[in-house]
Amino acid sequence: GQQLNQSPQSMFIQEGEDVSMNCTSSSIFNTWLWYKQDPGEGPVLLIALYKAGELTSNGRLTAQFGITRKDSFLNISASIPSDVGIYFCAGQLSGSARQLTFGSGTQLTVLP
Amino acid sequence: NAGVTQTPKFQVLKTGQSMTLQCAQDMNHEYMSWYRQDPGMGLRLIHYSVGAGITDQGEVPNGYNVSRSTTEDFPLRLLSAAPSQTSVYFCASSPGLGKAFFGQGTRLTVV
Numbered sequence A: 001g002q003q004l005n006q007s008p009q010s011m012f013i014q015e016g017e018d019v020s021m022n023c024t025s026s027s028i029f030n031t032w033l034w035y036k037q038d039p040g041e042g043p044v045l046l047i048a049l050y051k052a053g054e055l056t057s058n059g060r061l062t063a064q065f066g067i068t069r070k071d072s073f074l075n076i077s078a079s080i081p082s083d084v085g086i087y088f089c090a091g092q093l094s095g096s097a098r099q100l101t102f103g104s105g106t107q108l109t110v111l112p
Numbered sequence B: 001n002a003g004v005t006q007t008p009k010f011q012v013l014k015t016g017q018s019m020t021l022q023c024a025q026d027m028n029h030e031y032m033s034w035y036r037q038d039p040g041m042g043l044r045l046i047h048y049s050v051g052a053g054i055t056d057q058g059e060v061p062n063g064y065n066v067s068r069s070t071t072e073d074f075p076l077r078l079l080s081a082a083p084s085q086t087s088v089y090f091c092a093s094s095p096g097l098g099k100a101f102f103g104q105g106t107r108l109t110v111v
Helices: none
Strands: A005-007 A010-014 A019-024 A029-037 A044-049 A055-058 A061-065 A071-076 A085-093 A106-111 B004-007 B010-013 B019-025 B031-037 B043-051 B054-057 B064-066 B076-078 B087-096 B099-102 B106-110
Touching: A010 A019, A019 A085, A029 A061, A029 A071, A044 A055, A044 A061, A044 A071, A044 B099, A071 A085, B004 B087, B010 B019, B019 B031, B019 B087, B043 B064
Parallel strands: A010 A106, B010 B106
Antiparallel strands: A005 A019, A019 A071, A029 A044, A029 A085, A055 A061, A061 A071, A085 A106, B004 B019, B019 B076, B031 B043, B031 B087, B043 B054, B064 B076, B087 B099, B087 B106
16 A cells, blocks of 8 residues: 655653654655543644645644655644644545555653 | 544454444535554555445455445444554544545554
8 A cells, every 4th residue: 555654753851941853755745633542542633734735733743745746744843742643644645535644753752 | 623534542352353443523524434443554544435335445445345325334243353553543524625534533452
């Protein structure tokens, strides 16, 4: 199947620091999404991106749909303890009948 | 305000046993899907449905069956459980535009 390369795999940061993670693929995606998963829960949608170059914010989160349509990044500013969790990127390929391809996730730990 | 409801939350099976994971949504979404989540591998699509009576295979369908008799329900059946099917299973429903709403998951252990 299609692969999304998500990096980094894990991050340990101090509270208050900014965070950046990204996803890349060899395929072109029509939609990029970013999800967060808390322990014992299902993923929750954070941001959805639909156009190349689109930059969208949701509070302290900002995500961009890459110009080539093969990548996306997520930034978290001024991290707080509740940002801890696993962040997943997901992409929807053209003509994929709404199936999503997920990255392997970035485990974020915020140290006090 | 239920959203997507999965049952059971936890299950232990013996190799060779069969069982059905239940999934129900109350958002009237046409599209539903099942994923499995394994450490370091993200979520992988098992089966999906674009509406009642229509199902199709995802990336990892072997050993699983699905059916969609109503818009609300999308059960996943394990025909003969194997240790390789130990995983966390998530059901999701989608209104389109790539957005998916996930249930809380079923943690399955096959011994």
